[in-house]
Amino acid sequence: MADSTSSMPVGTTGAGGGNVLRITGLNTGLDIDAMVKKMLTADQTKVDNAKQQQQLIQWKQEAYQSIIKDVKDLQSAYFDVTNSSNYLLSSGNYNNMTATSSDATLASAKASTTAVPGTYKIQVNKLAQSATITGGTISSQVQVTSKNPESSFNSSDWQGKDISFDIGGSKYTITLDDTTFSDLNDVVSNINKKIGLDSNLNGKVSASFISINNGDSDVSTGDYIKFNSLTSTNIKIVNDTTEDSNGEIHKTSVSKLSSLYNKSIINTSLNTKLTDLGTGLDENIVLNLKYNGTSKSINLNNTNGTATVSDLVAAIKNATGGAVTGKFDDMTGKFILQTTATGSISNLSIEGESDNGTSGTNLLNSLNMSVTSAQGSDAVVNITQPGSSTSTTLTESSNNFTVNGVSYSITGTTTADSPVNISVTQDTSKVHDLITNFIDKYNNLVGEIQDKLSEKKDYDYSPLTDSQKSSMSDTDITNWENKAKEGILSNDDNLEQLLNDLTSAFTTPVVDSSGKSVSTLYFGSIGSNSIGIDTSNDYSQGGKLSITDDQKFTDALTNHADDIMKLFTTTSDSTDPAAKFNQSGIFQRINDIVNSNVGIIGTTLNSGTLTKYANLQDDYSVSGGSGTGTLPDQIYTQQLLINTLTDRMNDDQTKYYNQFTQLETAMEQLNAQQSTLSMYLS
Template sequence: MSDSVSSMPTGATGAGGGSMLRITGLNTGLDVDSIVKKMLKGDQAKLDKVKQSQQLIQWRQDAYKTIISDIQDLQKSFFDVSDSADYLLNQDNYSNMNAVSDAAGLVSATAQTGAAAGTYKISVADVAKNAVIGGSSSLNSQVKITDISSWGGSGKSISFGIEGVANPVTLDLSGFTGTTGASLVSYINQKIAADPSLTGKMSTSYVEDGSNKYIKFTPLDNDSNIGIVNDTANGHPTNITDMDGLVNKQLVSASTSTKLTDLGSGLDGKIALNLNYNGKEVSVQVDNSSSGKNGSATVGDLITAISSATGGAVTGKFDDTTGNFTLQTTATGSISSLKIEDYLSTHGQAGDTSSETTPGLLGALGMPADALGKSYQGSDAEVTVTGIDGHSTTMTESSNSFTVNGINYNVIGKTTDPVSISVTSDTTKIYDKISNFIDKYNKVMDEIQTKLTEKSDNDYPPLTDAKKSAMNSDDIKNYEAKAKQGILRNDEDLTNLMYSLRSAFSNVVQDGNGNSAASVAFGQYGTNAIGIDLSNDPEQPNKLVIADSSKLRDAIANHGDQVLKLFAGTYNSALNNRYNIAGNDLSAWKGAGKTINLQSSSGNVAIDMSGFTSDSLNDLETYINNKINATSLKGMASVSTSVDASGTKHIKFTTSSDISMSATGISDLPTSSTKMLSDKDAEFNQSGIFSRVKGIFEDNVGTLGTSLNNATLTKFANYQDDFSLYGGIGSTLPDQIYQKQQQIKDLTDQMTNDEKKYYDQFTRLEVVMQQLNSQQSALSMYTSG
């Protein structure tokens, strides 16, 4: 007899569920563990097969994620709108001209495609300005220095009244002999530092605003009020003329965080500031009453309210340096105007203060005394531009940014001498951008094409746990590299992606009439070809090649605007299937014999217009849509109407499938059958090549910056749609993995149950053998006795 000791198999390939110590074969002499293991081979084979299937799915998922990541890298490199320099749809990147200013601090410039090379000159007599209502007095405690010598000398002093201090504190300035504002501030701060009553409670600083020089007094202790006083009782008057405006006033250091109530009285209720900007009137409201901000409204709150009420057309600004509060229009030029209105004279009723600009607000903000009701105007830029032919033109511009003869000028300041703008041809910049894209694009296409075409080797199925345990890490790595081959062979989604991208390059970029939108074309053959083509190598059908670099450089140099249309042209959905209504007159749409004929795979529909009698554009839209919705085309077609800025009326047909349209008796519509493209099809046809590529990338991996979305590849690789949520069978890779995990669990449970069943059977055999052995032993004893 022999005994054997073993533990229940655990882990990935065993029946799992923990360990159990069994002692078997004591009576039978059988190697039960070995026998049971052989009996479980069928279970183990089923389990290994499902695990191998799961491994293949996981490898597919990993391969998908790698491809998605690589496409996302292309998006980041070439389709990130925030990176204007590399964004392939940025029209400025297709300019074949380069402009350099010899005084970029005064005038900068860029050249559009088509601008003539040469040297341009520009003189700026004045820049365009906003309409501005500037504060006439500072909200800070600061005074203008008119005569620095008047601050020092015999008897000169400044007295301060301090809350909690019985007598005013005087600073003696008789010893000041400096000649600059900086030296004055230094002298006063030294005096403050030497006086315990003032130390830590205030300081002074020097401010220059253009030619104006100021000294600013700043309180430092918010818990102690401090002000400038005339201490005549003790013979210490504040007797510096420049200081007269601050005598008997509390020191204030204003900021956007300063409460409005700290700037003036009467500002603790509902505050109104009525503005008229560019002829448009609006009332800026800040509720500082007990039901609103309860007195806590700040200068910053008012600034925010001004921007919100005017849609950003007017801004409030507080200058920390000067302490001035200003209002100004965002737009520049003489067409810009700004006025603070009382509203009573034009909008309110006598005695009605609900619509009145809050009394005391303008004074608290330091606005000019005559600001109420006064109109402030912006002003135009006045420039003289001299072309490469020497001809000079003087003009006014409402903006400091404008374009003349293909040169975009940005005026920053006045000039004393003309600024030279040198414009030269630069084809290399565009060529390099396109070439760089092709290089990186081809690497991704080669990767995908390899995955689509490589064959799997049936001799290398995924390793079982048992086989893997017998191999070293290098052998496993080399084996799995071969096992992963072919996992994406002929993948449907990737095949569709490649087909769409080929179409993006090979299909003609069209205008709204179905004709070529550009005079240059993708390809290497023909007089208008740009020299870029798809590879004729059948093993690399998506590879882009610059077959003729001279054609590409020539197109960039001489037809830059057409290269722009070819690569970066954009689709205008508003123009798709849109028709003008001649003379804005709907009579052509009314009466007997007038029909709109729609043909589709669902059948032909004739919309009878004889019942339409209105002159309303909205009624026309409703009438036709009701007619369509009563036919088999319901949900497949609709119309909308609009009026553009010029007052022209339009009707637009929108379809979700291929539908052709013609009209009888309606001159605004085509009389012969005309195919109406869906917006999606029209967008593809009328978009430039790179616009198409961007859209295809987004359809497959999502918009830039998103990770989980419904894009085709991303959803298939990352979304667990059905299994964990609803218990159904989904088709995404996570769904498939989950399904395999469930199968593995079920098979593992079954294997555990079978193992227990087999051991139970052998245990019963042991009992029987034990009984038999006992009987034999007894019989032997009986017969031997």
């Protein structure tokens, strides 16, 4: 092995390296560089020892960081709430029942552990409705035909008829073709064709066809025609006898458009200013509502005139806490108020003015609404359970409800001869695989930590000095350092505590606040109520898990899913750490232990025991020793020592060379005297 005292270069001649160029030994004939190097042996040894100690700490930090990474891998795989399919704390992952719908567009379901396997038939007679108040059309559109009451399209209402527009005071008329139109969509196409042929109208106005089908019970169901303004200029559909500049009288001869006469064509949307819908709205607007027994005043400050329909929607939601919502329907051109709650227990009313002036009335007029009230309605369904030939009629206030362990979500009505079939089946393979995969990953982590704790240290292998590395190959250096790293975490207190806590999480009974077991099942392999999973009795295994009786484990998942959930996922609200641990489910304990050691998911620098010890530097003092003893603190303190020892060695080196310089000077003087004496004697 190379000399360990030469890893720090000293000031020598140019051939010797170093920071100072010295020419020594000319008068004495001494190898001063070699002598100084030998004299610095003690100093160099101290520096090398300090560096070796720092290297050991850095290796320990790297070993810690590797374990932290693997702990976080386990954490992200099984304790990340966003990873729902593998989240061990989700009760849904222990549910061995699945429900499949024959038509999920009408009805879907989820089955809990208490559901009976089999086929359920559900007939949806009526959906639950919220209390809804719908205003009249506030955009430039009109309903032409409806399905309730029944009305048909008549081509004669349109063929050959005139439609007159007022644009900025000038009036222009189009005449539809005198032909038979097949439907309203055909009429709209002809209107747009005629507008396109008129240079005064082209690019300024257009028509759209809208067909709405909300069910036969909805009076808004039917066909609409909507006029759209394509310019900022005020445009109206007119029906008067005023002569234009050419002496012509313009009059719209389509009676179906009479509700739009002399109204400005506005493309109403959520971004439309309220002041564009009506007058008297450039002030503090107050709308009084009453819903489900609660009265609220909706206040919207519009003194600057910039508030929009969207601002009104937000004000309604905020004032009622979301219990009432407002919306504008682009298709019908109507503003709608409705309760979030459904069923006959929900009600909503627009109340009259109190002492708030006329702003509420002005708003209602602009929205084409009035003081009125509405009540919600219940859902009515018939459900036939497995093994039964008769159905049971249920009245529910919501479209989402649970009956006998099956949670239904209905979105459409069905007929008596076409019910939706909900098939409920039992399957334990998912949860079995989930826990089995967790055990494998958990055992790998425990095995890694246990190996590090029991690894023996070979004291014949210490970190290499720079001088030692200079005489070795890269392969030899790597092999040597691998041996030197062995046992770096042997009997580490933090890791010992982590393993003990993890083992206790499984072996400590899960109880409630009174000390009684929360589940009829218990962790272990002995006894009829054990789940067939146990920890290893071999201390060298570090408490690894194994499924000792797969049949017993499968039976527990199949027949006692609720008890499995309680055993693994029970949470505690106790503030006492010991009580919280005892009252928490096994996987809840594991989650808490992992969080306390490496921090919650998504954090890097945190107060977790392992993370803080490996990564957090508290000590930034000039002299060191003021931190909490973390590995970064130790590395920092050791670096301060290295700097001090290096400075001291440099000072000694300078001192030694100065002394030898004095010797050289004395020898030079002696040589000069001898030369002079010799000259006189000769």
